[in-house]
Amino acid sequence: MLEVEINRKSYPDRGGQVHIALSGLSFRARRGELVCIVGPSGCGKSTLLNVVGGLDHDVDGGVTMGGVVPEHSIGFMFQEPRLMPWLTVLDNVMLVAGHTADDRRRARELLTAMELGDVLHAYPGSLSGGMQRRVALARAFVIDPVLLLMDEPFVSLDAPTANRLRNMLITLWQRCNTTVLFVTHDLREALSLGDRVCFLSGAPGQLVLDLPVKLPRPRSADDPAVLALQSELLQEHPELLAGLASGKDTGENDNA
Amino acid sequence: MNFVLPREEATLRVISLLAFVALWQFAAWSMQSQTLPTPAVICTRVYEELLSWVLPRHLGITLGRVVISFLLAMLIGTIIGVAMGRSRKLDLLLDGWLILGLNIPALVTIILCYVWFGLNDATAILAVAINKIPTVVVTVREGARAVDRDLLQVAKAYRLSFWTTLSRVFLPQLYPYFMVGARSGLSLIWKIVLVVELLGRSDGIGFQLNMFFQMFDIAGILAYTLVFAAIVMLVEVAALRPLERRLTRWRN
Numbered sequence: 001m002l003e004v005e006i007n008r009k010s011y012p013d014r015g016g017q018v019h020i021a022l023s024g025l026s027f028r029a030r031r032g033e034l035v036c037i038v039g040p041s042g043c044g045k046s047t048l049l050n051v052v053g054g055l056d057h058d059v060d061g062g063v064t065m066g067g068v069v070p071e072h073s074i075g076f077m078f079q080e081p082r083l084m085p086w087l088t089v090l091d092n093v094m095l096v097a098g099h100t101a102d103d104r105r106r107a108r109e110l111l112t113a114m115e116l117g118d119v120l121h122a123y124p125g126s127l128s129g130g131m132q133r134r135v136a137l138a139r140a141f142v143i144d145p146v147l148l149l150m151d152e153p154f155v156s157l158d159a160p161t162a163n164r165l166r167n168m169l170i171t172l173w174q175r176c177n178t179t180v181l182f183v184t185h186d187l188r189e190a191l192s193l194g195d196r197v198c199f200l201s202g203a204p205g206q207l208v209l210d211l212p213v214k215l216p217r218p219r220s221a222d223d224p225a226v227l228a229l230q231s232e233l234l235q236e237h238p239e240l241l242a243g244l245a246s247g248k249d250t251g252e253n254d255n256a
Numbered sequence: 257m258n259f260v261l262p263r264e265e266a267t268l269r270v271i272s273l274l275a276f277v278a279l280w281q282f283a284a285w286s287m288q289s290q291t292l293p294t295p296a297v298i299c300t301r302v303y304e305e306l307l308s309w310v311l312p313r314h315l316g317i318t319l320g321r322v323v324i325s326f327l328l329a330m331l332i333g334t335i336i337g338v339a340m341g342r343s344r345k346l347d348l349l350l351d352g353w354l355i356l357g358l359n360i361p362a363l364v365t366i367i368l369c370y371v372w373f374g375l376n377d378a379t380a381i382l383a384v385a386i387n388k389i390p391t392v393v394v395t396v397r398e399g400a401r402a403v404d405r406d407l408l409q410v411a412k413a414y415r416l417s418f419w420t421t422l423s424r425v426f427l428p429q430l431y432p433y434f435m436v437g438a439r440s441g442l443s444l445i446w447k448i449v450l451v452v453e454l455l456g457r458s459d460g461i462g463f464q465l466n467m468f469f470q471m472f473d474i475a476g477i478l479a480y481t482l483v484f485a486a487i488v489m490l491v492e493v494a495a496l497r498p499l500e501r502r503l504t505r506w507r508n
Protein backbone atom coordinates (compact mmCIF):
# COMPACT_ATOMS: atom_id res chain seq x y z
CA MET A 1 0.00 0.00 0.00
CA LEU A 2 1.31 3.40 -1.03
CA GLU A 3 0.28 6.21 1.29
CA VAL A 4 0.80 9.82 0.30
CA GLU A 5 0.10 12.53 2.84
CA ILE A 6 1.14 16.05 1.90
CA ASN A 7 0.10 18.81 4.26
CA ARG A 8 1.84 21.59 2.41
CA LYS A 9 4.38 21.87 -0.34
CA SER A 10 5.61 25.27 -1.42
CA TYR A 11 8.50 26.72 -3.32
CA PRO A 12 9.64 30.23 -4.18
CA ASP A 13 8.47 31.21 -7.66
CA ARG A 14 10.43 33.31 -10.11
CA GLY A 15 9.55 36.57 -8.39
CA GLY A 16 10.71 35.22 -5.04
CA GLN A 17 7.10 34.88 -3.76
CA VAL A 18 6.11 31.70 -1.97
CA HIS A 19 4.02 29.55 -4.27
CA ILE A 20 1.92 26.88 -2.59
CA ALA A 21 1.93 23.95 -5.00
CA LEU A 22 0.08 21.36 -2.96
CA SER A 23 -1.90 21.53 0.21
CA GLY A 24 -3.88 18.98 2.20
CA LEU A 25 -3.44 16.28 -0.39
CA SER A 26 -3.70 12.69 0.69
CA PHE A 27 -4.46 9.45 -1.09
CA ARG A 28 -3.57 5.78 -1.11
CA ALA A 29 -2.88 3.23 -3.79
CA ARG A 30 -3.09 -0.55 -3.44
CA ARG A 31 -0.17 -2.72 -4.44
CA GLY A 32 -0.32 -3.15 -8.19
CA GLU A 33 -2.89 -0.44 -8.73
CA LEU A 34 -2.59 1.98 -11.65
CA VAL A 35 -3.69 5.40 -10.46
CA CYS A 36 -3.98 8.25 -12.91
CA ILE A 37 -3.72 11.78 -11.62
CA VAL A 38 -5.25 14.52 -13.72
CA GLY A 39 -5.49 18.21 -13.16
CA PRO A 40 -5.11 21.49 -14.96
CA SER A 41 -1.68 22.81 -15.89
CA GLY A 42 0.15 24.26 -12.94
CA CYS A 43 -1.77 22.33 -10.29
CA GLY A 44 1.38 20.69 -8.94
CA LYS A 45 1.17 17.26 -10.57
CA SER A 46 4.87 17.12 -11.40
CA THR A 47 5.71 18.46 -7.96
CA LEU A 48 3.66 15.65 -6.46
CA LEU A 49 5.60 13.01 -8.38
CA ASN A 50 8.93 14.58 -7.42
CA VAL A 51 7.93 14.40 -3.77
CA VAL A 52 6.76 10.79 -4.03
CA GLY A 53 9.89 9.84 -5.97
CA GLY A 54 12.18 11.37 -3.36
CA LEU A 55 13.55 14.01 -5.73
CA ASP A 56 12.18 16.76 -3.52
CA HIS A 57 12.50 16.38 0.25
CA ASP A 58 11.53 19.91 1.18
CA VAL A 59 7.92 19.11 2.05
CA ASP A 60 5.59 19.10 5.01
CA GLY A 61 4.22 15.61 4.79
CA GLY A 62 5.34 12.12 4.02
CA VAL A 63 5.21 9.21 1.63
CA THR A 64 5.31 5.60 2.78
CA MET A 65 5.03 2.27 1.07
CA GLY A 66 4.21 -0.71 3.26
CA GLY A 67 4.93 1.53 6.24
CA VAL A 68 8.41 2.67 5.19
CA VAL A 69 9.74 5.45 2.99
CA PRO A 70 10.24 3.95 -0.47
CA GLU A 71 13.93 4.08 -1.30
CA HIS A 72 14.59 1.38 -3.87
CA SER A 73 13.00 -0.04 -6.98
CA ILE A 74 11.32 3.17 -8.00
CA GLY A 75 10.95 3.70 -11.72
CA PHE A 76 10.52 7.19 -13.08
CA MET A 77 9.46 8.32 -16.52
CA PHE A 78 9.59 12.00 -17.31
CA GLN A 79 7.91 14.13 -19.96
CA GLU A 80 11.07 13.90 -22.03
CA PRO A 81 12.80 10.54 -22.48
CA ARG A 82 15.88 11.85 -20.65
CA LEU A 83 18.24 9.16 -21.92
CA MET A 84 21.99 9.66 -21.63
CA PRO A 85 22.95 10.63 -25.20
CA TRP A 86 26.49 9.22 -24.77
CA LEU A 87 25.28 5.75 -23.82
CA THR A 88 23.86 3.20 -26.23
CA VAL A 89 20.31 1.97 -25.81
CA LEU A 90 21.53 -1.12 -23.97
CA ASP A 91 23.90 0.88 -21.77
CA ASN A 92 21.16 3.34 -20.91
CA VAL A 93 19.10 0.48 -19.57
CA MET A 94 22.13 -1.18 -17.95
CA LEU A 95 22.87 2.09 -16.16
CA VAL A 96 20.03 1.37 -13.76
CA ALA A 97 19.79 -2.42 -14.12
CA GLY A 98 22.82 -3.61 -12.16
CA HIS A 99 26.14 -5.08 -13.13
CA THR A 100 25.82 -8.86 -13.30
CA ALA A 101 25.65 -10.95 -16.46
CA ASP A 102 22.14 -11.86 -15.39
CA ASP A 103 21.12 -8.19 -15.30
CA ARG A 104 22.55 -7.79 -18.77
CA ARG A 105 20.59 -10.74 -20.10
CA ARG A 106 17.41 -9.39 -18.50
CA ALA A 107 17.97 -5.95 -20.06
CA ARG A 108 18.53 -7.50 -23.49
CA GLU A 109 15.42 -9.65 -23.21
CA LEU A 110 13.27 -6.75 -22.13
CA LEU A 111 14.53 -4.52 -24.94
CA THR A 112 14.04 -7.29 -27.47
CA ALA A 113 10.51 -7.91 -26.21
CA MET A 114 9.85 -4.20 -26.69
CA GLU A 115 11.03 -4.45 -30.30
CA LEU A 116 14.25 -2.61 -29.64
CA GLY A 117 16.47 -5.60 -30.35
CA ASP A 118 17.80 -4.06 -33.56
CA VAL A 119 18.98 -0.85 -31.95
CA LEU A 120 20.65 -2.18 -28.79
CA HIS A 121 23.93 -0.54 -29.76
CA ALA A 122 22.52 2.62 -31.30
CA TYR A 123 22.77 5.98 -29.58
CA PRO A 124 19.51 7.66 -28.52
CA GLY A 125 20.17 10.63 -30.81
CA SER A 126 19.62 8.41 -33.83
CA LEU A 127 16.22 7.13 -32.65
CA SER A 128 12.75 8.55 -33.21
CA GLY A 129 10.86 10.17 -30.33
CA GLY A 130 8.64 7.11 -29.95
CA MET A 131 11.60 4.74 -29.77
CA GLN A 132 13.32 6.93 -27.21
CA ARG A 133 10.20 6.74 -25.02
CA ARG A 134 10.23 2.98 -25.41
CA VAL A 135 13.82 2.89 -24.17
CA ALA A 136 12.82 5.10 -21.24
CA LEU A 137 9.95 2.71 -20.52
CA ALA A 138 12.34 -0.25 -20.64
CA ARG A 139 14.69 1.56 -18.27
CA ALA A 140 11.80 2.06 -15.87
CA PHE A 141 10.75 -1.59 -15.94
CA VAL A 142 14.15 -3.29 -15.99
CA ILE A 143 14.53 -2.73 -12.26
CA ASP A 144 11.24 -4.57 -11.55
CA PRO A 145 9.88 -1.45 -9.88
CA VAL A 146 7.51 -1.72 -6.93
CA LEU A 147 6.54 1.85 -7.67
CA LEU A 148 6.51 3.54 -11.07
CA LEU A 149 6.04 7.28 -11.40
CA MET A 150 5.09 8.65 -14.81
CA ASP A 151 4.94 12.34 -15.56
CA GLU A 152 2.98 12.82 -18.79
CA PRO A 153 5.34 10.37 -20.45
CA PHE A 154 3.53 10.18 -23.78
CA VAL A 155 2.94 13.85 -24.59
CA SER A 156 3.99 15.29 -27.93
CA LEU A 157 3.76 11.93 -29.70
CA ASP A 158 1.45 11.17 -32.58
CA ALA A 159 -1.67 9.21 -31.60
CA PRO A 160 -0.69 5.75 -32.96
CA THR A 161 2.75 5.90 -31.34
CA ALA A 162 1.27 7.02 -28.04
CA ASN A 163 -1.31 4.22 -28.17
CA ARG A 164 1.33 1.64 -28.85
CA LEU A 165 3.34 2.85 -25.85
CA ARG A 166 0.23 2.78 -23.67
CA ASN A 167 -0.38 -0.83 -24.64
CA MET A 168 3.21 -1.71 -23.81
CA LEU A 169 2.88 0.00 -20.48
CA ILE A 170 -0.24 -2.00 -19.64
CA THR A 171 1.41 -5.30 -20.66
CA LEU A 172 4.50 -4.63 -18.53
CA TRP A 173 2.47 -3.34 -15.62
CA GLN A 174 0.24 -6.41 -15.55
CA ARG A 175 3.28 -8.66 -15.60
CA CYS A 176 5.23 -6.84 -12.86
CA ASN A 177 2.43 -6.02 -10.40
CA THR A 178 3.83 -2.51 -10.08
CA THR A 179 2.04 0.32 -8.36
CA VAL A 180 1.83 3.12 -10.91
CA LEU A 181 1.12 6.83 -10.48
CA PHE A 182 0.43 8.23 -13.93
CA VAL A 183 0.16 11.99 -14.23
CA THR A 184 -1.59 13.43 -17.27
CA HIS A 185 -3.78 16.33 -18.27
CA ASP A 186 -5.52 14.20 -20.86
CA LEU A 187 -8.74 12.88 -19.35
CA ARG A 188 -9.27 10.25 -22.04
CA GLU A 189 -5.78 8.89 -21.54
CA ALA A 190 -6.45 8.69 -17.81
CA LEU A 191 -9.77 6.88 -18.29
CA SER A 192 -8.28 4.41 -20.74
CA LEU A 193 -5.35 3.51 -18.48
CA GLY A 194 -6.30 3.87 -14.84
CA ASP A 195 -7.86 1.59 -12.26
CA ARG A 196 -8.66 4.87 -10.59
CA VAL A 197 -8.49 8.49 -11.62
CA CYS A 198 -7.71 11.17 -9.03
CA PHE A 199 -8.65 14.72 -9.98
CA LEU A 200 -6.63 17.59 -8.60
CA SER A 201 -7.84 21.17 -8.35
CA GLY A 202 -5.88 24.16 -9.59
CA ALA A 203 -3.02 25.36 -7.39
CA PRO A 204 -2.67 24.66 -4.57
CA GLY A 205 -3.47 21.14 -5.72
CA GLN A 206 -6.03 19.25 -3.69
CA LEU A 207 -7.85 16.02 -4.36
CA VAL A 208 -11.34 16.93 -5.56
CA LEU A 209 -12.58 13.62 -6.95
CA ASP A 210 -11.40 10.04 -6.62
CA LEU A 211 -13.05 7.99 -9.32
CA PRO A 212 -12.73 4.20 -9.75
CA VAL A 213 -12.79 3.17 -13.41
CA LYS A 214 -14.60 -0.15 -13.74
CA LEU A 215 -14.33 -0.53 -17.50
CA PRO A 216 -12.97 -3.93 -18.58
CA ARG A 217 -9.45 -4.24 -20.04
CA PRO A 218 -8.06 -4.14 -22.62
CA ARG A 219 -9.34 -0.65 -23.37
CA SER A 220 -8.20 2.02 -25.72
CA ALA A 221 -8.61 5.76 -25.74
CA ASP A 222 -11.05 5.44 -28.65
CA ASP A 223 -13.37 2.88 -27.03
CA PRO A 224 -16.98 4.05 -27.01
CA ALA A 225 -17.15 3.15 -23.32
CA VAL A 226 -14.24 5.45 -22.55
CA LEU A 227 -15.74 8.25 -24.60
CA ALA A 228 -19.12 7.75 -22.92
CA LEU A 229 -17.56 7.87 -19.48
CA GLN A 230 -15.69 11.01 -20.43
CA SER A 231 -18.77 12.88 -21.60
CA GLU A 232 -20.72 11.65 -18.58
CA LEU A 233 -18.03 13.08 -16.30
CA LEU A 234 -17.96 16.33 -18.18
CA GLN A 235 -21.69 16.71 -17.68
CA GLU A 236 -21.63 15.81 -14.01
CA HIS A 237 -18.60 17.87 -13.02
CA PRO A 238 -18.18 20.63 -15.60
CA GLU A 239 -16.54 23.05 -13.15
CA LEU A 240 -14.10 20.38 -11.92
CA LEU A 241 -12.83 19.35 -15.26
CA ALA A 242 -12.64 22.68 -17.00
CA GLY A 243 -9.53 22.72 -19.12
CA LEU A 244 -9.22 18.94 -19.28
CA ALA A 245 -11.78 18.09 -21.90
CA SER A 246 -9.72 18.89 -24.95
CA GLY A 247 -7.62 15.79 -24.49
CA LYS A 248 -4.98 17.42 -26.62
CA ASP A 249 -1.33 16.92 -25.84
CA THR A 250 0.10 20.35 -25.56
CA GLY A 251 3.27 19.36 -23.81
CA GLU A 252 3.03 22.09 -21.21
CA ASN A 253 5.16 21.79 -18.13
CA ASP A 254 3.24 22.52 -14.97
CA ASN A 255 6.34 22.35 -12.78
CA ALA A 256 7.41 25.91 -13.46
CA MET B 257 31.33 25.04 -45.23
CA ASN B 258 32.16 23.38 -48.49
CA PHE B 259 32.84 19.70 -48.58
CA VAL B 260 36.35 18.27 -48.95
CA LEU B 261 37.03 14.63 -49.74
CA PRO B 262 39.35 12.78 -47.35
CA ARG B 263 41.87 12.13 -50.13
CA GLU B 264 41.77 15.74 -51.18
CA GLU B 265 42.30 16.72 -47.58
CA ALA B 266 45.51 14.68 -47.33
CA THR B 267 46.76 16.17 -50.61
CA LEU B 268 46.09 19.70 -49.41
CA ARG B 269 47.92 19.06 -46.16
CA VAL B 270 50.97 17.73 -48.03
CA ILE B 271 50.91 20.69 -50.42
CA SER B 272 50.81 23.05 -47.45
CA LEU B 273 53.84 21.35 -45.90
CA LEU B 274 55.80 21.36 -49.18
CA ALA B 275 55.01 25.03 -49.72
CA PHE B 276 56.39 25.81 -46.28
CA VAL B 277 59.65 23.96 -47.00
CA ALA B 278 59.92 25.62 -50.42
CA LEU B 279 59.44 29.10 -48.94
CA TRP B 280 62.07 28.35 -46.33
CA GLN B 281 64.49 27.09 -48.96
CA PHE B 282 63.89 30.13 -51.13
CA ALA B 283 64.40 32.55 -48.21
CA ALA B 284 67.63 30.78 -47.20
CA TRP B 285 68.99 30.96 -50.75
CA SER B 286 68.16 34.61 -51.29
CA MET B 287 69.53 35.71 -47.88
CA GLN B 288 72.72 33.61 -48.03
CA SER B 289 73.15 34.22 -44.32
CA GLN B 290 74.46 32.28 -41.31
CA THR B 291 71.25 33.21 -39.48
CA LEU B 292 68.98 31.18 -41.77
CA PRO B 293 70.35 27.76 -42.76
CA THR B 294 68.60 25.74 -45.47
CA PRO B 295 66.22 22.88 -44.62
CA ALA B 296 68.86 20.36 -45.73
CA VAL B 297 71.37 21.71 -43.20
CA ILE B 298 68.80 21.48 -40.44
CA CYS B 299 67.87 17.92 -41.37
CA THR B 300 71.49 16.88 -41.22
CA ARG B 301 71.82 18.56 -37.86
CA VAL B 302 68.72 16.76 -36.54
CA TYR B 303 70.19 13.49 -37.71
CA GLU B 304 73.49 14.14 -35.91
CA GLU B 305 71.78 15.25 -32.72
CA LEU B 306 69.59 12.13 -32.76
CA LEU B 307 72.59 9.85 -33.32
CA SER B 308 74.59 11.40 -30.49
CA TRP B 309 71.64 10.87 -28.10
CA VAL B 310 71.95 14.45 -26.87
CA LEU B 311 68.65 15.56 -28.33
CA PRO B 312 66.67 12.48 -27.30
CA ARG B 313 67.92 12.80 -23.72
CA HIS B 314 66.91 16.46 -23.38
CA LEU B 315 63.69 15.89 -25.26
CA GLY B 316 62.79 13.02 -22.93
CA ILE B 317 63.40 15.17 -19.86
CA THR B 318 61.26 17.99 -21.26
CA LEU B 319 58.45 15.62 -22.27
CA GLY B 320 58.46 14.12 -18.78
CA ARG B 321 57.98 17.58 -17.30
CA VAL B 322 55.23 18.36 -19.82
CA VAL B 323 53.31 15.17 -19.05
CA ILE B 324 53.48 15.48 -15.27
CA SER B 325 52.60 19.16 -15.14
CA PHE B 326 49.82 18.63 -17.70
CA LEU B 327 48.20 15.84 -15.68
CA LEU B 328 48.62 17.77 -12.46
CA ALA B 329 47.09 20.92 -13.93
CA MET B 330 44.17 19.02 -15.53
CA LEU B 331 43.38 17.21 -12.28
CA ILE B 332 43.54 20.24 -10.00
CA GLY B 333 41.94 22.55 -12.57
CA THR B 334 39.06 20.13 -13.11
CA ILE B 335 38.34 19.73 -9.41
CA ILE B 336 38.35 23.48 -8.82
CA GLY B 337 36.42 24.15 -12.03
CA VAL B 338 33.66 21.67 -11.19
CA ALA B 339 33.40 23.02 -7.65
CA MET B 340 33.13 26.59 -8.90
CA GLY B 341 30.65 25.67 -11.60
CA ARG B 342 28.39 23.89 -9.13
CA SER B 343 28.57 26.29 -6.19
CA ARG B 344 27.68 29.93 -6.72
CA LYS B 345 29.25 30.88 -3.38
CA LEU B 346 32.58 29.24 -4.14
CA ASP B 347 32.48 30.82 -7.56
CA LEU B 348 32.15 34.29 -6.04
CA LEU B 349 34.87 33.55 -3.48
CA LEU B 350 37.43 32.32 -5.97
CA ASP B 351 36.57 34.37 -9.04
CA GLY B 352 38.95 37.21 -8.13
CA TRP B 353 41.82 34.77 -7.59
CA LEU B 354 41.05 33.17 -10.90
CA ILE B 355 41.27 36.46 -12.78
CA LEU B 356 44.55 37.18 -11.02
CA GLY B 357 45.84 33.72 -11.95
CA LEU B 358 44.83 34.15 -15.57
CA ASN B 359 46.55 37.47 -15.98
CA ILE B 360 49.71 37.17 -13.94
CA PRO B 361 52.64 36.88 -16.40
CA ALA B 362 54.09 33.37 -16.60
CA LEU B 363 57.55 34.79 -16.02
CA VAL B 364 56.50 36.21 -12.65
CA THR B 365 55.12 32.89 -11.38
CA ILE B 366 58.20 31.05 -12.61
CA ILE B 367 60.65 33.44 -10.93
CA LEU B 368 58.69 33.49 -7.69
CA CYS B 369 58.43 29.69 -7.61
CA TYR B 370 62.17 29.31 -8.08
CA VAL B 371 62.88 31.91 -5.39
CA TRP B 372 60.44 30.43 -2.90
CA PHE B 373 60.78 26.70 -3.52
CA GLY B 374 64.33 26.35 -4.84
CA LEU B 375 65.84 25.46 -8.20
CA ASN B 376 64.67 21.87 -8.58
CA ASP B 377 62.51 19.69 -10.78
CA ALA B 378 59.50 19.72 -8.48
CA THR B 379 59.46 23.51 -8.58
CA ALA B 380 59.80 23.51 -12.35
CA ILE B 381 56.76 21.25 -12.70
CA LEU B 382 54.82 23.24 -10.13
CA ALA B 383 55.58 26.50 -11.95
CA VAL B 384 54.29 25.11 -15.24
CA ALA B 385 51.17 23.64 -13.61
CA ILE B 386 50.35 26.90 -11.80
CA ASN B 387 50.43 28.76 -15.09
CA LYS B 388 48.03 26.35 -16.67
CA ILE B 389 45.52 25.63 -13.88
CA PRO B 390 43.49 28.87 -14.28
CA THR B 391 42.74 28.22 -17.96
CA VAL B 392 41.54 24.71 -17.15
CA VAL B 393 39.37 26.06 -14.34
CA VAL B 394 37.70 28.57 -16.65
CA THR B 395 36.88 25.98 -19.30
CA VAL B 396 35.70 23.26 -16.92
CA ARG B 397 33.64 25.75 -14.92
CA GLU B 398 31.80 26.64 -18.11
CA GLY B 399 31.08 22.95 -18.63
CA ALA B 400 29.95 22.37 -15.06
CA ARG B 401 27.53 25.28 -15.35
CA ALA B 402 26.04 23.81 -18.51
CA VAL B 403 25.43 20.37 -16.99
CA ASP B 404 21.90 19.13 -17.69
CA ARG B 405 19.97 19.07 -14.40
CA ASP B 406 17.29 16.87 -15.94
CA LEU B 407 19.77 14.06 -16.44
CA LEU B 408 21.10 14.43 -12.90
CA GLN B 409 17.49 14.12 -11.77
CA VAL B 410 17.28 10.79 -13.58
CA ALA B 411 20.35 9.60 -11.67
CA LYS B 412 18.73 10.69 -8.43
CA ALA B 413 15.35 9.14 -9.25
CA TYR B 414 16.99 5.76 -9.93
CA ARG B 415 19.19 6.09 -6.84
CA LEU B 416 22.44 5.72 -8.76
CA SER B 417 25.53 5.69 -6.56
CA PHE B 418 27.76 8.75 -6.33
CA TRP B 419 30.48 7.18 -8.48
CA THR B 420 28.09 5.93 -11.14
CA THR B 421 26.46 9.34 -11.33
CA LEU B 422 29.85 11.02 -11.58
CA SER B 423 31.37 8.73 -14.19
CA ARG B 424 28.36 7.98 -16.39
CA VAL B 425 26.06 10.99 -16.04
CA PHE B 426 28.09 13.99 -14.89
CA LEU B 427 31.58 13.72 -16.38
CA PRO B 428 30.50 12.72 -19.92
CA GLN B 429 28.85 16.13 -20.15
CA LEU B 430 32.21 17.73 -19.38
CA TYR B 431 34.24 15.81 -21.97
CA PRO B 432 33.93 18.42 -24.76
CA TYR B 433 35.10 21.12 -22.35
CA PHE B 434 37.80 18.77 -21.16
CA MET B 435 39.12 18.39 -24.69
CA VAL B 436 39.16 22.15 -25.22
CA GLY B 437 41.01 22.54 -21.92
CA ALA B 438 43.51 19.83 -22.82
CA ARG B 439 44.25 21.34 -26.23
CA SER B 440 44.68 24.94 -25.17
CA GLY B 441 46.45 23.81 -22.02
CA LEU B 442 48.91 21.64 -23.86
CA SER B 443 49.86 24.38 -26.30
CA LEU B 444 50.40 26.69 -23.32
CA ILE B 445 52.54 24.13 -21.50
CA TRP B 446 54.79 23.50 -24.51
CA LYS B 447 55.65 27.18 -24.44
CA ILE B 448 56.03 27.70 -20.72
CA VAL B 449 58.06 24.59 -20.00
CA LEU B 450 60.91 25.89 -22.16
CA VAL B 451 60.99 29.18 -20.29
CA VAL B 452 61.05 27.31 -16.99
CA GLU B 453 63.98 25.21 -18.19
CA LEU B 454 65.81 28.20 -19.56
CA LEU B 455 65.54 30.04 -16.26
CA GLY B 456 66.33 27.36 -13.76
CA ARG B 457 67.26 23.93 -15.04
CA SER B 458 70.48 22.49 -16.43
CA ASP B 459 68.78 20.07 -18.82
CA GLY B 460 65.81 19.92 -21.16
CA ILE B 461 65.11 21.57 -24.52
CA GLY B 462 64.81 25.02 -22.96
CA PHE B 463 68.30 24.74 -21.46
CA GLN B 464 69.76 23.55 -24.77
CA LEU B 465 68.12 26.39 -26.71
CA ASN B 466 69.65 28.89 -24.33
CA MET B 467 73.08 27.32 -24.89
CA PHE B 468 72.67 27.52 -28.67
CA PHE B 469 71.61 31.14 -28.27
CA GLN B 470 74.80 31.93 -26.32
CA MET B 471 76.86 30.31 -29.07
CA PHE B 472 74.77 31.80 -31.86
CA ASP B 473 74.12 28.28 -33.17
CA ILE B 474 71.02 28.92 -35.29
CA ALA B 475 71.09 25.46 -36.87
CA GLY B 476 70.91 23.93 -33.40
CA ILE B 477 67.96 26.09 -32.42
CA LEU B 478 66.05 25.26 -35.61
CA ALA B 479 66.88 21.55 -35.37
CA TYR B 480 65.47 21.36 -31.84
CA THR B 481 62.46 23.43 -32.84
CA LEU B 482 61.74 21.13 -35.74
CA VAL B 483 61.80 18.01 -33.58
CA PHE B 484 59.73 19.72 -30.94
CA ALA B 485 57.13 20.77 -33.51
CA ALA B 486 57.01 17.22 -34.84
CA ILE B 487 56.32 15.87 -31.36
CA VAL B 488 53.52 18.40 -30.82
CA MET B 489 51.86 17.32 -34.07
CA LEU B 490 52.31 13.67 -33.20
CA VAL B 491 50.56 14.19 -29.87
CA GLU B 492 47.69 15.92 -31.66
CA VAL B 493 47.29 13.23 -34.30
CA ALA B 494 48.08 10.14 -32.24
CA ALA B 495 46.55 11.07 -28.89
CA LEU B 496 44.18 14.02 -28.85
CA ARG B 497 42.23 13.39 -32.05
CA PRO B 498 41.59 9.69 -31.43
CA LEU B 499 40.61 10.48 -27.86
CA GLU B 500 38.21 13.16 -29.03
CA ARG B 501 36.69 10.85 -31.63
CA ARG B 502 36.16 8.22 -28.97
CA LEU B 503 34.57 10.60 -26.49
CA THR B 504 32.22 12.21 -29.00
CA ARG B 505 31.34 9.08 -30.98
CA TRP B 506 27.69 9.34 -29.94
CA ARG B 507 27.22 12.66 -31.72
CA ASN B 508 27.31 11.15 -35.18
